[in-house]
Each structure stands twice: as C-alpha cells, then as structure tokens.
Amino acid sequence: MQKTKVKKMLFILSKATIENVYAAFIMANGARMEGIESEIFFTFFGLEAIQKKKLEHLRVATVGNPAMHIPTMLGGLPGMEALATKMMKKEMEKLDMPPVSEFLEILADSGCKLWACKLALEMFHLKEEDLIDDLDGILTVGDFYNRADQENTHLLFI
Amino acid sequence: MEKTYLQSIIQINEEGYLTDFTQWTKEIGIEIAKEQGIEMTDKHWEVIDYIHDKYKKEEPLSIRGIKKSGVINIKEFYQLFPGGPLKKATLIAGIPKPKSCI
Numbered sequence: 001m002q003k004t005k006v007k008k009m010l011f012i013l014s015k016a017t018i019e020n021v022y023a024a025f026i027m028a029n030g031a032r033m034e035g036i037e038s039e040i041f042f043t044f045f046g047l048e049a050i051q052k053k054k055l056e057h058l059r060v061a062t063v064g065n066p067a068m069h070i071p072t073m074l075g076g077l078p079g080m081e082a083l084a085t086k087m088m089k090k091e092m093e094k095l096d097m098p099p100v101s102e103f104l105e106i107l108a109d110s111g112c113k114l115w116a117c118k119l120a121l122e123m124f125h126l127k128e129e130d131l132i133d134d135l136d137g138i139l140t141v142g143d144f145y146n147r148a149d150q151e152n153t154h155l156l157f158i
Numbered sequence: 159m160e161k162t163y164l165q166s167i168i169q170i171n172e173e174g175y176l177t178d179f180t181q182w183t184k185e186i187g188i189e190i191a192k193e194q195g196i197e198m199t200d201k202h203w204e205v206i207d208y209i210h211d212k213y214k215k216e217e218p219l220s221i222r223g224i225k226k227s228g229v230i231n232i233k234e235f236y237q238l239f240p241g242g243p244l245k246k247a248t249l250i251a252g253i254p255k256p257k258s259c260i
Contacts (some may be wrong), residue, residue: 026259026260029221029260030259030260032236033221033242033243033244033245034242034245035240035242035245046185087252096218096220096223096258096260097260098222098260102222106221106222106225109225109232109236110221110232110233111233111236114218120168135171135187135206
C-alpha cells in the first residue's frame, strides 16, 4: 500500500453554519480514517459548534447564500432558516451523518484534537465549562501554529 | 493483479485488496495483517467477524456503524488497526475498501 505524504491536517473553523461545521468535521474525520493526524481549532463563530448549549442548534444560512436558489427577500422571512435546516438535517440523516454532538464524540474518540481559541472565548465572554467535555484545551494562535511546526502538515481555514 | 499467500495465488487490486472474497481464509487474513504490522488477537477477529457480517448483508461500513456495533468502541478500533482502521480492517477481512466519506 502507498504511504501517504500528508501527515497532519489542521483545520481552523471560524463559522457556525451547518455546512461549514460539517465540512470541517468530515474532513477531520476523513483524515483520521486515512491514518492522517487531525486537529480542529474553533475560533469566532466556530465556537458555537463546541458550546454545550448551542451545538445542537446550528443552522443553514438562507440569506446571502446564492446556492439556496431562493430570493434573498424570501430567505429572510421568519421560519425559513429553521425549515431549510430541518430539510438539510433530514438529508444528512439519510446518509447516516451523525448529529453534531455525536460527531464530536466520534472525532474525540478517533484521536482528533479539539481546541478552542483563547481570544475568541474572551471576546464572547465564554468559560471552559460552557464548552464540551471532550475539548483538549484552550490555545492561543501561537500555540496552534506550534502544533503545525512539522513536515507535511497542512492548515485549512474554514 | 496476483499475489501468493501461503502457496495459493490470490487475486488482488493495485491497493492490495482481495478482488474475490471466496479466496479469503483466516490464514490469509493473518498474513495480510502481518504485512501491516498487526498481530491478530481474539478482539481483532471479533471486529473482522462484524465486518464480514455487514459485508454479507450488503450494509455499508462507517465509523458511526462501528460506534453503534456493540463489538468495539472507536478508541479501541483505532488502537487495534493503527493508521486508518476501516481501511486496514477491510484489507485484512478480504473485502473491498469502503467507499463512504464518513
């Protein structure tokens, strides 16, 4: 079997919309499944994905998202986001994609490291106890870069 | 492609996966595992049995399925088959590499 050249994938998740969160999770999990190390650094709105109270309430953006193929005015109507989110979650369930909390468990058990951004935590006045128990720690940007300090490591901003 | 395991000629693809499951035997599984640096234990075989069962039922394999299997948890799964557990386990089990992204 061919040896893979990528050794480590580091993801920076800065957004809280479902499609971005799942993109990061699927890529990070996929890396582990291929024998590649992976880590996710949750910053800014990405922190919503690891807040106990918020992680099951992430949504699809229906405004400012041309791929929704509905007029922006309609996308802004009350209930539109919830409806689109419900539909997307149904499709994901069909493909056996786990919900956010279960996905985080899978990632943690698979050895994917989960980090919260110190500056963003302070900005949103969040404490460690607001975050999931599987979190590996709180890092500064410098700490995170140090984790990338080896050959065949890639950083991806989502 | 062909490869000889224990004096029998086995059909494999370019990644080393068996292309004909009927050629698979436990002894061949042990040989493939050795090539991957894996020493098979009872726990490994329990996982392989589970994978064979899913394969026979034509149910797709996924890491979520492993979590729900009741056979093994994800942490142990990664410990038993280091460096891509589903990839390695299916290789040893003599079935095709899973195509799923999750």
